[in-house]
Amino acid sequence: MSGIHDGMPSLPRSSMLGVLDNILDRVERVLASIASIVLLAMGVLITLSVAAREQIGVTLPDDILMVGLAMVAVVALPLAHVQRDKGQIAVTVITDRMPQRVGEIGSILGNFLGLLLFGALAILVMDSIPKAFVEHHYYDGQLSIPVWPTKLIFGIGMGLFAIRLGLCMLGDLVAMKNRRKADD
Numbered sequence: 001m002s003g004i005h006d007g008m009p010s011l012p013r014s015s016m017l018g019v020l021d022n023i024l025d026r027v028e029r030v031l032a033s034i035a036s037i038v039l040l041a042m043g044v045l046i047t048l049s050v051a052a053r054e055q056i057g058v059t060l061p062d063d064i065l066m067v068g069l070a071m072v073a074v075v076a077l078p079l080a081h082v083q084r085d086k087g088q089i090a091v092t093v094i095t096d097r098m099p100q101r102v103g104e105i106g107s108i109l110g111n112f113l114g115l116l117l118f119g120a121l122a123i124l125v126m127d128s129i130p131k132a133f134v135e136h137h138y139y140d141g142q143l144s145i146p147v148w149p150t151k152l153i154f155g156i157g158m159g160l161f162a163i164r165l166g167l168c169m170l171g172d173l174v175a176m177k178n179r180r181k182a183d184d
Contacts, residue, residue, distance in 0.1 A: 011171050021167055028081035028160065035077040042070045061142035069139070069150050076157025080164035104176050111169035119162035125155040 011018040049063040082088055095103045129151050131137075137147040 011167070011174065017167065017170055021171075024080070024160070024163060024167065025084060028078070028084060028164070031157070031160070032078040032081040035074050038070050038073045038077075042067050042074065045070075062139075062145065065139055065141050065143075065145065069145065072150050073153050073157075076154045076161075079157055080160040083161060083164045083168060101176075104172060108169055108172045108176070111165045111172065115162050115165040115169060118158050118165065122155050122158035122162055125151050125158065129155065 011021050013019075013022070045060070045063060045067060049060045052058045052060055092103075095106055129148050132146070132148040132151060138144040139147060
C-alpha cells in the first residue's frame with residue numbers, strides 16, 4: 001500500500017526528509033515482511049504443539065512462551081509501516097465536523113506526542129538491553145530463552161515507529177504550510 005496513494009503526506013523527494021522517507025519505507029517493508037514470516041511461524045508452532053499433544057502425548061517445551069515472545073515481533077515490527085499507510089483505526093467523528101485546520105493541528109499534535117512517548121519507550125528499552133545481556137536475564141521455562149532479543153526487537157520497532165511519527169509530523173507541517181501558500 002505504500003507509495004503515491006498512501007496516507008503519508010508527500011515530502012519533496014530530493015530533500016533530506018524525502019530521502020529519509022524512502023529509506024525508512026524500504027526498512028519498514030522488510031520489517032513488515034519479517035513480521036509476516038514470524039506470524040506464519042507462530043501458526044506452525046501452535047499447530048505442531050497441538051498436534052503433538054493430541055496425537056502422541058508430547059508437549060513442546062516453552063511453546064506458549066515462544067508464541068508470546070514472537071507476538072512482540074508481530075506487533076512491534078510493522079507499526080511504522082502501518083503508520084505510513086495510515087492503516088490504524090481512527091475515530092474521526094468529532095474532527096470531521098471541525099474546520100480542516102483544527103484537524104491538521106490535531107494530527108500534528110498527535111504525531112508529536114506519539115513521537116515523544118514511543119521515542120522515550122524505545123530509548124528506555126534499548127538502554128535495558130546491555131544489562132539484560134551481561135546479567136544473563138532469561139525467561140522462566142525449560143529452554144531458558146534470553147530476554148535481550150525480544151527487547152531488541154521491541155526497541156527497533158518502537159524506534160522506527162517514533163521516527164515515522166516524526167516524519168509524519170513534518171510532512172503534515174509542510175502540507176499545512178503549502179496549503180496556506182495556495183490559499184493566499
